[in-house]
Amino acid sequence: MLKVRNLKCYYGRIMAIKGVSLSVRQGELITIIGANGSGKSTLLQAICGLLPGWEGEILFEEEQIKGLDPPAIVNRGICLVPEGRLIFGPLSVMDNLKLGAYTMYRKKRHDRIEQDLSMIMELFPILKERSRQAAGTLSGGEQQMLAIGRALMARPRLLVLDEPSMGLAPLLVEKILETLVNLKEQGLTILLVEQNAQAALKISDRGYVLETGKMVLQGRSSDLLADVEVKRAYLGKDYDEFYEGE
Amino acid sequence: MCDMLLSRINPIRFAFFFLVIALVGLLVDNAYYQQVLILIGINTLLAVGLNMLMGYAGQISLGHAAFYGIGAYTTAILTAKYQIYPWIALVIAILLAVAIAVVVGLPTLKLSGYYLGMGTLGFGMIFNIIFREWSSLTGGASGFVGIPSLSIGSLSFESGRNYFYLVWFSVWSVFLICSRIINSRAGRALRSIHDSENASMAVGVDTMTLKLQVFVLSAAFSALAGFLYAHYISFISPGSFDFLMSVRMVTMVVIGGMASIWGALLGASLLTLLPEWLHAFSEFEMVVYGLVLMLVMILMPQGLTRGILDIYERSREKYRK
Numbered sequence: 001m002l003k004v005r006n007l008k009c010y011y012g013r014i015m016a017i018k019g020v021s022l023s024v025r026q027g028e029l030i031t032i033i034g035a036n037g038s039g040k041s042t043l044l045q046a047i048c049g050l051l052p053g054w055e056g057e058i059l060f061e062e063e064q065i066k067g068l069d070p071p072a073i074v075n076r077g078i079c080l081v082p083e084g085r086l087i088f089g090p091l092s093v094m095d096n097l098k099l100g101a102y103t104m105y106r107k108k109r110h111d112r113i114e115q116d117l118s119m120i121m122e123l124f125p126i127l128k129e130r131s132r133q134a135a136g137t138l139s140g141g142e143q144q145m146l147a148i149g150r151a152l153m154a155r156p157r158l159l160v161l162d163e164p165s166m167g168l169a170p171l172l173v174e175k176i177l178e179t180l181v182n183l184k185e186q187g188l189t190i191l192l193v194e195q196n197a198q199a200a201l202k203i204s205d206r207g208y209v210l211e212t213g214k215m216v217l218q219g220r221s222s223d224l225l226a227d228v229e230v231k232r233a234y235l236g237k238d239y240d241e242f243y244e245g246e
Numbered sequence: 247m248c249d250m251l252l253s254r255i256n257p258i259r260f261a262f263f264f265l266v267i268a269l270v271g272l273l274v275d276n277a278y279y280q281q282v283l284i285l286i287g288i289n290t291l292l293a294v295g296l297n298m299l300m301g302y303a304g305q306i307s308l309g310h311a312a313f314y315g316i317g318a319y320t321t322a323i324l325t326a327k328y329q330i331y332p333w334i335a336l337v338i339a340i341l342l343a344v345a346i347a348v349v350v351g352l353p354t355l356k357l358s359g360y361y362l363g364m365g366t367l368g369f370g371m372i373f374n375i376i377f378r379e380w381s382s383l384t385g386g387a388s389g390f391v392g393i394p395s396l397s398i399g400s401l402s403f404e405s406g407r408n409y410f411y412l413v414w415f416s417v418w419s420v421f422l423i424c425s426r427i428i429n430s431r432a433g434r435a436l437r438s439i440h441d442s443e444n445a446s447m448a449v450g451v452d453t454m455t456l457k458l459q460v461f462v463l464s465a466a467f468s469a470l471a472g473f474l475y476a477h478y479i480s481f482i483s484p485g486s487f488d489f490l491m492s493v494r495m496v497t498m499v500v501i502g503g504m505a506s507i508w509g510a511l512l513g514a515s516l517l518t519l520l521p522e523w524l525h526a527f528s529e530f531e532m533v534v535y536g537l538v539l540m541l542v543m544i545l546m547p548q549g550l551t552r553g554i555l556d557i558y559e560r561s562r563e564k565y566r567k
Contacts (some may be wrong), residue, residue, distance in 0.1 A: 050447060074450030086445035088438045095434050103450040143390045154450055 001026045001189055002035065002047070002078075002158055008054035010041050016042045018213040019056070024158065025059070029180065029190045031221065033105050033197040033234055034210035041083050043210070044162050049073040061136040067113040073109030079156035083163050085174045089136025093127055096135045096146055120149040123179065136178040141172035148179065158189045165196045175219075177203050201225050209234070260422060267414045271407055280406035282522060284478060287413035288471050289514035293468030293498040294417075294424055296509050300496070301504035303429065303460045304440030305355065306363045308492050309370025313465040315377055315487030316343045317472025321385055322393045324484055332396050335474050344462050351461040355454065370492050377484040389483030396477045403477075413474055416513075420467055424507050427463075436460060437505070454514035491496070501542055503549025512550040516542075 002024040008019040017039045024030045034040050045051040047058060049070040050221070052152045058065050060076055088096050097120060098105075100189070121128040124145040130138060135146055144164055151159060165173040173196060181203050184190055194200035201207050201221040209217035209230060217230065224230050274280055292314060299305050320339035324330040330338075347513050354365035358364045384390060396403040396412070427433050438446040439453050448455050476482050494517060502513020520538060524531045546553025 050444065059543060064249065069452070070447040071450045071452045074448075080451075082448050086442050087450070088441040088445065090441060091434065091437055095437075098431070099434050099438050099446075099451070102431065102435060150449060167347045214349050 001061060002191070003057070003059040004043075004047070005057040005059075007043070007046060007054060007058065009039070009046050009051060009054045011042075015046055016213055017046070017054075020210070020213070020215050022215065022218070024189060024191055027184070027187060027189055028206065029184045029192065029204045031197075031200040031204035032191070032193045032209060032210055033195070033200060033230075034193075035195070035234070036211045037212070039213040040210055041162055044080065044160055044191075044193055047073075048078060050080075064081040071103065074154055074156075077155075077157035079151040079154045079159055081144075081147045081151045081159070081161040081164060084166065085139075085143045087135045087143050087146050087150065089134065091135055092132050093135050093138070093146060094131040096150050097127070097131075098153055100150035103154050113153070116153050116155065120152055123152075123182075124149055127228060141168050141175070143171075144168060144176055145179075148176070152183075156188070158191060159183070160191045160193075162193050163195060164192070165194060165199070173199060197230070198225070256425070260418070260425075261564045263421070264418060267411070271348060271410050271414070274407075274410070277406050280410055282518065283348065284406070284410055284413050286515050287410070287417050288475050288478070288519045289498060289518050290417050290511050290534065291413075291420055291467055291471035291474070292495050293502060293510035293514045294420055295527070296434075296495050297473075297499045297502075297504065297507065297510045298424060298427070298436075298460050298467075299464045300499050301506065301509070302433065302436040302440060303457055305358075305457055305461070306496070307366040307461070307464075308363050308489070308496065309366035309368070309373070310468055310495050311491035312370045312373035313343045313347065313468035314472040314475070314495075315484075316346060316503035317469030318476035318487065319377060319390070319472075320469075321473045322390045322476050323383060325394050325477075326390070326392050332394065332477060333398075335391045336470070339473050340466050340469045347462040348412060348458065352460045355457045355461060367489070367492075369487060370516070374488045377487060377500035387484060389481055391481050393476050393480045393482070395480065409478055413478075416470065416474065420470075421507050428507070432456065460476075465487055497539065501539065501549060503551030503553075506549070506551045509549055509551035512554075516550065525542045 004020060004022045007017055007020045008015060020039070020043060022030075022032070026207065032040055032043070042051065046054045049065070049068050060078060063076075065073055065076065080159070088099065091099070097117060098113070101116065104116075105114050121131075126142055127146060127149055130142065137141065138146060148161070148164065164176050168176070177199055180190055180192065192200055192204060201224055204221045207221045207224045208215055209224065217224065217227065219227075270283070274283065296307065296310050301309055317339045320342050321332060321335040324335040324338060325332050326341065350369050354362060354369065357365050378387050380386070396409075401408070405414050428436075435446065435451045435456055438449070438451060439457065443453050461497070472487075475486075498513035498517050499510060500513070501516055503509030520535055521531065524534050527534045541552065542553075546556075
């Protein structure tokens with residue numbers, strides 16, 4: 001569904017992503033893990049058209065998306081839940097959700113919007129309760145739910161999430177990730193970027209490990225979870241711990 | 247479609263506004279008051295257009311007096327020099343302002359914050375220089391005289407009352423258009439740009455096009471105001487369309503309250519009335535004027551609309567206790 005080939009991104013003269021390739025198949029939940037500054041967000045921004053001037057190839061459903069602006073990419077079916085949520089604080093929860101359906105309104109699909117709104121209210125009942133409240137007054141977890149709901153309103157075929165667990169309590173992280181599993185079971189394809197490597201790998205099919213702009217590892221999530229290098233670098237265990245244990 | 251339109255624009259408020267305009271027009275006989283009210287109406291047109299750009303989309307313009315001037319000078323030149331029918335001149339004036347707004351907006355709206363301010367500032371200054379220096383066409387620094395008054399058939403707008411109605415029903419229509427836009431999908435998208443342009447793009451809003459559209463719309467309203475001003479005063483000079491005028495427009499929006507069309511009305515009223523009230527202070531007029539504006543901003547940092555609403559809500563709470 002999504003193929004990235006030899007992607008290179010630049011910030012001025014600094015190369016932030018040095019030839020990355022990855023693929024996402026229909027119906028998969030893929031995780032990209034990596035430390036701060038490894039280029040995870042940059043990669044997502046390139047996919048969603050928010051980053052001008054990258055080199056390489058990004059194919060979505062066999063079509064090039066180079067040169068498309070973000071609205072056109074949303075139209076094709078890729079929706080981003082941005083890092084730090086970026087919900088529209090002064091606007092009401094309902095307005096935020098309706099903005100997510102901006103491209104749907106353009107296609108005059110009013111019937112779908114009502115349907116999607118009730119679907120999202122069912123998924124996150126708290127949003128229904130707060131629908132008239134300004135989005136900025138929601139708690140962090142509720143804002144994350146709103147951000148996901150907003151992205152779903154555009155009926156994406158590929159949902160891209162940039163660190164949805166950032167700044168959330170462990171219980172809420174679990175809830176958010178559970179929601180992603182549910183969405184996947186309903187047939188949505190998901191690309192997830194996370195620092196919370198353990199939790200993310202547990203729910204995903206395959207994973208990629210990004211380090212200073214390069215893919216250093218990739219494979220089935222269960223294999224990555226067992227991989228010594230991943231454990232050491234991302235799962236917070238050092239050599240002693242698992243050498244002693246085994 | 248008609249149902250949808252009505253349900254979204256709060257018909258009671260607009261009917262009430264219509265009634266107030268009709269009554270005020272009937273009751274005010276004094277020529278001086280009529281003149282002040284007409285000027286408030288023209289300034290409201292300027293403020294409400296700029297408020298769409300600043301208050302809703304969050305884009306600053308320090309050169310909007312140029313569009314006001316383009317409206318005024320286009321109609322002046324066409325009607326006085328070439329004897330073109332004023333209503334046709336109005337259409338041409340608005341189209342010209344729209345065209346110039348597109349040309350200017352395309353590059354400048356890529357900027358944001360201070361840089362957008364500087365860009366639009368430069369644009370305003372260029373047009374003020376054109377009004378001043380192209381004397382063969384604009385009359386130069388000494389101004390342009392002999393702009394004819396307006397009429398439709400036998401209905402003449404020469405009298406204060408008729409002109410009052412012309413101006414204020416234009417304001418009413420513009421308010422209706424604006425409130426229709428604000429409460430639509432586009433209005434939501436505009437407010438989202440104000441909050442975060444990146445997030446707005448991420449949900450699929452074509453921010454550049456939308457910003458340009460609202461810039462063009464506000465330019466068109468300014469040109470309409472310029473048209474009404476020129477035919478009312480019948481004499482225009484570059485001084486009315488200079489940098490200070492642009493700043494005054496921004497002040498009206500900020501004082502009245504950003505992101506509120508009724509705020510534009512309040513801001514325009516205060517800024518038109520203040521100099522009239524302050525004549526008593528003679529040479530200290532400008533000092534007091536500045537002080538009043540400072541006080542409003544200190545006491546009501548969100549503008550008059552929000553400030554008055556807050557006072558109302560607070561007093562209601564007290565009353566309840």
